[in-house]
Amino acid sequence: MTASAAAPPPRSDTRLAVSIRDLKKEYVLAGGTVHALRGVSFDVPNGDFVSIMGPSGSGKSTLLNLLGCLDRPTAGEFFLGPDNVARMSDDELADVRATRLGFVFQSFNLLPALTVVENIELPLHYSGRFGVESRHRCEELAGKVGLGDRLDHRPMQLSGGQQQRVAIARSLVNDPWFLLADEPTGNLDTSTTREILGLLTGLNQEGRTIILVTHEPEVADLTKRTVVLRDGRVVYDGPPDGSRAALESSRQV
Numbered sequence: 001m002t003a004s005a006a007a008p009p010p011r012s013d014t015r016l017a018v019s020i021r022d023l024k025k026e027y028v029l030a031g032g033t034v035h036a037l038r039g040v041s042f043d044v045p046n047g048d049f050v051s052i053m054g055p056s057g058s059g060k061s062t063l064l065n066l067l068g069c070l071d072r073p074t075a076g077e078f079f080l081g082p083d084n085v086a087r088m089s090d091d092e093l094a095d096v097r098a099t100r101l102g103f104v105f106q107s108f109n110l111l112p113a114l115t116v117v118e119n120i121e122l123p124l125h126y127s128g129r130f131g132v133e134s135r136h137r138c139e140e141l142a143g144k145v146g147l148g149d150r151l152d153h154r155p156m157q158l159s160g161g162q163q164q165r166v167a168i169a170r171s172l173v174n175d176p177w178f179l180l181a182d183e184p185t186g187n188l189d190t191s192t193t194r195e196i197l198g199l200l201t202g203l204n205q206e207g208r209t210i211i212l213v214t215h216e217p218e219v220a221d222l223t224k225r226t227v228v229l230r231d232g233r234v235v236y237d238g239p240p241d242g243s244r245a246a247l248e249s250s251r252q253v
C-alpha cells in the first residue's frame with residue numbers, strides 16, 4: 001500500500017508519463033464544499049498500464065478529468081512529462097488535450113454522420129495536423145484495430161465492439177503520450193470485452209501508456225497495476241490481485 005503522505009516530491013522526469021503530488025479537488029456548492037480528491041499522489045512511468053478503481057463517489061471521474069486536462073486541480077502538482085499542467089492556461093490545456101492525450105469512452109462518442117475513417121481523422125482536424133498523409137495513416141490505424149475492410153461504414157452499421165475499435169484507433173491518431181479510458185468495456189458483453197481488452201493489452205505491449213477507470217476486477221486484472229481510491233484518497237497502489245482487500249473494505253465503509 002502506498003500512503004500519499006510518504007510520496008516523494010514532484011518530479012519533472014521525462015521517463016514518467018504522469019507524476020501527481022498531493023492533488024486536491026474541491027467543489028464549492030451552496031450547501032458546502034465537496035472534497036472530491038483529498039491529496040492524491042502517484043507516478044505513471046511510460047509504458048505502464050494502470051487501472052483506477054474505487055466505490056461510487058470515491059473520486060475516480062474527478063481524477064480522470066484532471067488527468068485528461070478537462071479540469072484544473074484546487075491544489076497540488078500534476079506533471080505531464082516535464083510540464084506542470086496544474087499551472088497551465090485554458091488554451092495550453094486545450095492544446096495538451098488535442099496533441100498529447102488519447103481518450104476512449106464507455107459510450108464510444110463517435111459522430112454518426114461520419115465514416116469509420118473520418119471518425120478516426122477527427123482529432124487531426126482539432127489539432128491542426130490534418131495533412132496529405134493523414135488519410136493513409138487513418139486507414140492504417142483502422143487496419144490495426146481490425147476494421148480495414150470497414151473504412152466507409154458508419155457507426156450505426158457496426159457492432160458495439162467495432163465502434164469501440166474505431167474509438168481506440170481515433171485515440172491513437174495523434175500519437176498521444178498516453179491513453180485515458182473511462183470504463184472502455186462498460187457497454188460491451190463478455191466476449192467483446194475480452195476482445196477490446198486484448199487490443200488494449202497489445203497496445204500496451206507495444207509501449208503505449210494506458211490509464212483506465214473500471215468497476216470490474218476482471219478488467220483490472222489485465223492491467224499491470226491498480227490504484228484504489230476511497231473518499232478522495234489512494235488506499236491501495238500495487239498489483240491488481242492485491243487490490244481485492246482494499247476494495248472489499250471500501251465497500252464496508
Ligand SMILES: Nc1ncnc2c1ncn2[C@@H]1O[C@H](COP(=O)(O)OP(=O)(O)OP(=O)(O)O)[C@@H](O)[C@H]1O
Binds near residue numbers: 027034056058059
Ligand atoms: N461537478 C461537481 N460538483 C459538485 N460535486 C461533484 C462534482 N463532480 C463530482 N462531485 C462529487 O465529488 C465526489 C467524487 O465524485 P466522482 O464522480 O469523482 O466519483 P466516482 O468515483 O467517479 O463515482 P462513480 O463511480 O459513481 O462515477 C462525489 O461526492 C461527487 O458527488
